[in-house]
Amino acid sequence: MDHWAGVVLAAGQGLRMNSKVSKVLHRVCGKELIRYPVELLRDLGIPRILVVVSPGNGEAVLRLLGDRVKYAVQPAALGSGDALQYAREALQEPTEHLLVLNADVPLLLPGMLQQLMRRHVAGSYHMTLLTGRDMIAPDFGRVLRDSGGWLVDVVEAADMANTKKLLSSPEEVNGGIYCFRAPWLWENLSSIEATLSGERILTSLVAIGARRGDHIGGVVAADTDNILGVNNRLQLAQVEAKLRQRIREQWMMAGVTLLDPASVFIDADVTIGRDTVILPNTMLLGRTQIGEDCEVGPGSIVRDSSTGNRCRITTSVVEGSTLGMDVRVGPFSHVRAGSCLERAVRLGNFVEITNSRLAAGAGMDHFGFVGDADVGAEAHLCAGMVTCNYDGKQKHQTVIGAGAFIGCDTMLVAPVTVGAEAVTGAGSVVTKDVPPGELAVGVPAKLKGPRPARN
Numbered sequence: 001m002d003h004w005a006g007v008v009l010a011a012g013q014g015l016r017m018n019s020k021v022s023k024v025l026h027r028v029c030g031k032e033l034i035r036y037p038v039e040l041l042r043d044l045g046i047p048r049i050l051v052v053v054s055p056g057n058g059e060a061v062l063r064l065l066g067d068r069v070k071y072a073v074q075p076a077a078l079g080s081g082d083a084l085q086y087a088r089e090a091l092q093e094p095t096e097h098l099l100v101l102n103a104d105v106p107l108l109l110p111g112m113l114q115q116l117m118r119r120h121v122a123g124s125y126h127m128t129l130l131t132g133r134d135m136i137a138p139d140f141g142r143v144l145r146d147s148g149g150w151l152v153d154v155v156e157a158a159d160m161a162n163t164k165k166l167l168s169s170p171e172e173v174n175g176g177i178y179c180f181r182a183p184w185l186w187e188n189l190s191s192i193e194a195t196l197s198g199e200r201i202l203t204s205l206v207a208i209g210a211r212r213g214d215h216i217g218g219v220v221a222a223d224t225d226n227i228l229g230v231n232n233r234l235q236l237a238q239v240e241a242k243l244r245q246r247i248r249e250q251w252m253m254a255g256v257t258l259l260d261p262a263s264v265f266i267d268a269d270v271t272i273g274r275d276t277v278i279l280p281n282t283m284l285l286g287r288t289q290i291g292e293d294c295e296v297g298p299g300s301i302v303r304d305s306s307t308g309n310r311c312r313i314t315t316s317v318v319e320g321s322t323l324g325m326d327v328r329v330g331p332f333s334h335v336r337a338g339s340c341l342e343r344a345v346r347l348g349n350f351v352e353i354t355n356s357r358l359a360a361g362a363g364m365d366h367f368g369f370v371g372d373a374d375v376g377a378e379a380h381l382c383a384g385m386v387t388c389n390y391d392g393k394q395k396h397q398t399v400i401g402a403g404a405f406i407g408c409d410t411m412l413v414a415p416v417t418v419g420a421e422a423v424t425g426a427g428s429v430v431t432k433d434v435p436p437g438e439l440a441v442g443v444p445a446k447l448k449g450p451r452p453a454r455n
Helices: 035-043 058-068 080-091 110-122 157-162 182-191 204-212 233-253
Strands: 004-009 048-053 070-073 097-102 127-133 142-145 151-155 172-181 216-220 283-285 301-303 317-319 351-354 368-371 373-375 386-388 398-400 411-413 416-418 438-441 446-450
Touching: 004 035, 004 080, 035 048, 035 058, 035 097, 035 110, 048 058, 048 080, 058 070, 070 080, 080 182, 097 110, 097 182, 110 127, 110 172, 110 216, 127 204, 142 172, 151 204, 151 216, 172 182, 182 204, 204 216, 368 373, 411 416
Parallel strands: 004 048, 004 097, 048 070, 127 216, 283 301, 301 317, 351 368, 368 386, 373 398, 386 411, 398 416
Antiparallel strands: 097 172, 127 172, 142 151, 438 446
């Protein structure tokens, strides 16, 4: 791969998306379109990757991809041929071969590109296209071959109504993925003539090369779904549906049970351990990691969170949090961002946790709220208990010691500490610290001596 460089064309305006967001930043299965070709090139082992952006999306793409790739800015949307002129300047070091991808083709697979690259090199082609047959693809240009099967032209979709060439041509479309012998490409880019709209289209090189007798090759994709692109919201949804099905099949083959696959949504960056069961109407989103032997659902949402093994999340929402092994959540609970539930923590019905740590074995079996708190191991939080963490201007921390027992409807007015093995009586409003092992009751709560002995 040392003789290859990769270029991703991401400077198109994407007007048909009808969006304030650049097309390449729209997401498919939780991942921005632009990330798919960039990560694919990296997986192939291509050492140099360059992304051509526009002035309108360059900063956003840079924030997303960082310094993992190089960049070139195409000042005006004057076509793919024009974009490669700027790519040539930004690549700096010479390369023997160039792989060029559009930024809106998220279904491409490594094996398909490897086949294209091998055929390109083995056939000593100057330019090689990835094409598709038997597709309903009105946005794709049509590939024309001569009687010997050699590529002679590509007719863009906008020009098809004005040409008769297609009448004698089989239905073959251009997938928008190209291999080039780089010196040949740089030599011929200036030969591309502008269209009436001022654009210089890369596919013009097919006709230019054919007239010169250069070797122009075409590789037909075995699965044409993999070259589907995104130009509007309808196509975005169609591509997402295909990719979601691929993801579901991948995890089922890896040992994950989906009881009703069609009702389960799993994003591209999610990982799931073996023998986990995903119940119907469940969504695993973002960079979620689910351990082995877990059960998630029905009707659960887990976003950007991780779980240990043997966890159960029942009809609940977990966001931006970490769950240790053997944790139980739900039904109808919400674990919000910044929370950590350590081993064997249990949350029952209608519990909300935010920005808090619950140490091993702590539990809250019934409705209540814990925010900005540090809860010790084996602490028991009874029904209706609330940490009053917000004073109207800022939030404050509550500390509950190991083995503490917080009675029903207790209000802990932060900042406050309840010591290890301490007890609060039902309905207490705790405004001052409770020493370890003490009992506090009343409104406001007052100390009543050591906690009662346990039975």
